[in-house]
Amino acid sequence: MIETPYLLFLGDAPDQLAAKVAQGIKDWRPENAIGQYRMTGCGADVGLTDMTLAEARDAGAKTLVIGVANRGGMISQAWKDVLIEALEMGYDLASGLHNLLRDERDLSSCAQMHGGTLHDVRVPTDAYPIANGKKRSGKRVLAVGTDCSVGKMYTALALDEAMRRKGMKSTFRATGQTGILITGHGVPLDAVIADFMAGAVEYLTPDNDADHWDIIEGQGSLYHVSYSGVTMALIHGGQPDALILCHEPTRKTMRGLPDYTLPSLEQVRDMALPLARIANPACQVIAISINTQHMSDAEADAYLAEVETRLGLPAVDPFRHGAEKLADALHAMT
């Protein structure tokens, strides 16, 4: 749907986390990302070659993908000059932000004039039903986190990759704009109307073969007061058979909520599991995924060993060490 390869637009991202869309594309579909475009003062770097619009176009880039999200998910006025220049040079634009490229008059008229396409992957494309809670065939695993941006999508993508390598049947189910930009389909859950959230998750993870796993991308956290309703809809709409707890141990306060400290893995387990069992009484917490990006190898190893002992579950950083342990835990359930 979206023409590749991309030039990833990092804009004026204040920090690395703000560029997680671009980072996700670079990590999971590096063949689609030809370079990165950074504005003055940009605090993010996803490790691709910095390119101008002209350089990237000459290297074959078709689409400028907005790989940065500021708080509230709005298109910044500061980006407009670059976006308009890109359209004038023949790029398409793709974005997962809340306000839409197509609703910006300057962008939509410029796109029309130059024949460019505006892809707003956040816009729900289907009329989702109200959830009916009926048990579906096939199996589902959901990543739930202590916070937003702790590695739930990475965990799901790495798990999907590991399961396919083992010959298991699995499908990554994207529920956010990055996942959708990476895989080309999914449900932009945070843009769905409240009443239809759980139904959208049911729709995304339909009946399947008994030994097929849907790997559902998590969103938010039960402990993140801004987005916990979205997490709740995933837990009930997804009726997961398995939960994987995700955590970033060096994070002190909840993302965007400086007054809130992170819960422990035990707290998330004890909150999420009884809620999940409302929809699927057989649900189990089967593994822990730790984002150790801010730890040394030795620190990461020690922390993972400690977590395994403390919670009695396999613990791994799927980005650092691969997701085989997680895939093994699911394989044992099939």
Add this chain to the structure above:
Amino acid sequence: MIETPYLLFLGDAPDQLAAKVAQGIKDWRPENAIGQYRMTGCGADVGLTDMTLAEARDAGAKTLVIGVANRGGMISQAWKDVLIEALEMGYDLASGLHNLLRDERDLSSCAQMHGGTLHDVRVPTDAYPIANGKKRSGKRVLAVGTDCSVGKMYTALALDEAMRRKGMKSTFRATGQTGILITGHGVPLDAVIADFMAGAVEYLTPDNDADHWDIIEGQGSLYHVSYSGVTMALIHGGQPDALILCHEPTRKTMRGLPDYTLPSLEQVRDMALPLARIANPACQVIAISINTQHMSDAEADAYLAEVETRLGLPAVDPFRHGAEKLADALHAMT
């Protein structure tokens, strides 16, 4: 905003619960409801005089209010003849359903031709922020239920009335179409985009006097897999100081979910309170509200006494016995 008095349209409501919008208006603003309009096969009756469109118009009715909700909240084709005739006779229409009067071509063209107004109270009227979780001044109480349609709105409206009678400062905060139709303002929470749900609740219940109570209308249930995400957003966005548990003891299965049995009051207490304490560590469960409409006086009294003993909290049916006990419990906290 909406011209009164109303004629309440019950349409082809399959049962009494499907007419809860009309029932709510009749119970809480009877002076606004001049009569009811029922189609052949209607299984609901809110106890008003049955009137034709002409009779009600002659009696002064200005607006035909759609007081019935079918599953999914859609405008039924079967209602169209009546709605169009009403517009032709000079009525305005008001609706809280998911699909909008204004989006029905036959209704919007007919309204335009005859000068009628189409009020869609479900449409969010403001751009809500993302929740920031900051502690707000003033106090808030939220009704949480074992299921949908167990009396959360009634509890909140009765509590508001009782508190005002006691001279306490209180405001009923509507979060659903009935509440909005009754009070003329509020947030249609189930129509809000997922990411902004909790922020909409924060917006609805802003800073206030230290001794002022917002009485927040509850929605759904943490145990209702179709709508639990909305409930979650109320618990975190509302940052309640007090929770009132609502229950209908004769209900066997969850509304619309025949495979799901109702949780106990203890289960709801034990699930809702730790979640509420994430946003407000001081939150307490302070009382129980029981919908005893399907019980005799003796049965209701015995059940309430048993619940008071079992949970160690005041228990009352606010519709049957008034909400003084609930107001007293809040007064003790101020």
